[in-house]
Amino acid sequence: MLGHHYTRSFLETAVASMNAGCNLELSYGLRSNVFMHIPQALAMGNITLQTLRDRVRPLFYTRMRLGEFDPPAMNPYSALDLSVVQSPEHRNLSLEAAVKSFVLLKNVRGTLPLRAQDLPGKRLAVVGPFADTPRVLFGDYAPVPEPRYIYTPRRGLETLPANVSFAAGCREPLCQQYSRAEVVRAVGAADVVVVCLGTGTDVEMEAKDWRDLSLPGHQLELLQDAVQ
Numbered sequence: 001m002l003g004h005h006y007t008r009s010f011l012e013t014a015v016a017s018m019n020a021g022c023n024l025e026l027s028y029g030l031r032s033n034v035f036m037h038i039p040q041a042l043a044m045g046n047i048t049l050q051t052l053r054d055r056v057r058p059l060f061y062t063r064m065r066l067g068e069f070d071p072p073a074m075n076p077y078s079a080l081d082l083s084v085v086q087s088p089e090h091r092n093l094s095l096e097a098a099v100k101s102f103v104l105l106k107n108v109r110g111t112l113p114l115r116a117q118d119l120p121g122k123r124l125a126v127v128g129p130f131a132d133t134p135r136v137l138f139g140d141y142a143p144v145p146e147p148r149y150i151y152t153p154r155r156g157l158e159t160l161p162a163n164v165s166f167a168a169g170c171r172e173p174l175c176q177q178y179s180r181a182e183v184v185r186a187v188g189a190a191d192v193v194v195v196c197l198g199t200g201t202d203v204e205m206e207a208k209d210w211r212d213l214s215l216p217g218h219q220l221e222l223l224q225d226a227v228q
Contacts, residue, residue, distance in 0.1 A: 023055035119162040125190035140205040175217030
């Protein structure tokens with residue numbers, strides 16, 4: 001209603017949402033919301049009592065499974081702490097999920113993956129504003145883990161048996177101030193160059209769209225300087 005103007009009132013929105021299968025609202029507050037108009041929609045016959053029950057049932061079923069109606073001492077989730085959440089088993093599962101979700105668009109001459117056995121004696125440069133800044137690596141709504149569990153591209157590559165040099169070029173994704181000399185110096189003698197670019201929440205997030213597909217600021221220039 002407010003953002004896309006698909007409906008014209010909270011009542012109309014309640015009817016359209018309920019009949020479309022929606023059962024949860026991220027509301028604008030206690031006064032300006034859709035769900036408070038559901039009784040009126042029900043009284044007018046725009047939605048049925050069975051539809052209302054069908055929408056509510058999975059919500060309470062989920063809350064029951066989470067133990068929200070049980071005393072805390074009976075709820076097994078109450079005993080979970082960081083040692084469980086960040087256990088080696090869970091970190092390994094997160095790593096597996098990350099590896100299996102990577103999308104490789106192009107791999108000329110089989111450059112990737114970088115194999116440790118091929119790197120001894122090699123010089124590797126990692127450059128760009130996303131190379132060693134943990135803050136920019138997490139997307140909108142993403143939880144940020146403990147720093148000791150965050151592996152930036154630089155930190156990860158430095159675990160390989162190679163001579164790694166680093167240059168950010170610019171310190172934040174908007175890349176308004178760019179040090180070309182810093183990047184050129186880092187990649188000058190490198191056998192392998194890893195360039196870490198992108199947008200991040202500094203540039204785009206919910207309700208903050210990037211206007212086109214171009215890289216922000218001087219990032220394209222950084223890329224060209226790194227691979228020329």
